[in-house]
Amino acid sequence: MAFIWQGTFFSNLTAIAAPATPLIASSNVSDRISETTSETAKKSKNFIRDAADKVEETARNNASRVEDASDHNGSWAERKAKRDAARIETRAEEDAARTQKAVDNNLNAVERTIDNIKDAFTK
Numbered sequence: 001m002a003f004i005w006q007g008t009f010f011s012n013l014t015a016i017a018a019p020a021t022p023l024i025a026s027s028n029v030s031d032r033i034s035e036t037t038s039e040t041a042k043k044s045k046n047f048i049r050d051a052a053d054k055v056e057e058t059a060r061n062n063a064s065r066v067e068d069a070s071d072h073n074g075s076w077a078e079r080k081a082k083r084d085a086a087r088i089e090t091r092a093e094e095d096a097a098r099t100q101k102a103v104d105n106n107l108n109a110v111e112r113t114i115d116n117i118k119d120a121f122t123k
Helices: 003-007 013-017 027-069 076-122
Strands: none
Touching: 027 076
16 A cells, blocks of 8 residues: 555656756745735735724714813814824824834735745755
8 A cells, every 4th residue: 555655656757867946946936926926015015004083083072072062162072083183193103103114014924035035945
């Protein structure tokens, strides 16, 4: 049984001994992986930007509602709502920038790993 099993895998020894470019080391494959990771990073960054914009818009809308409810009289609630909205907008921008930087760092790590694997197979 073992001879039959091995025989099916080793029936073409020239194909096994023939030098071939490993699939993962192929520049075409690595280029496609790089393109895919770049596209994913771009989509992720757009999603992050959209989320930050929605948070900012919601903060402005809530402050506007408080202002409308207080009849634009400059009450403490209205002032606090405006301060809170400004703080939320600032933090949303900071968080979006930090998250986008993390996406860039991850993309760079993936690309370095692809390059390292490609170099390892080409040597």
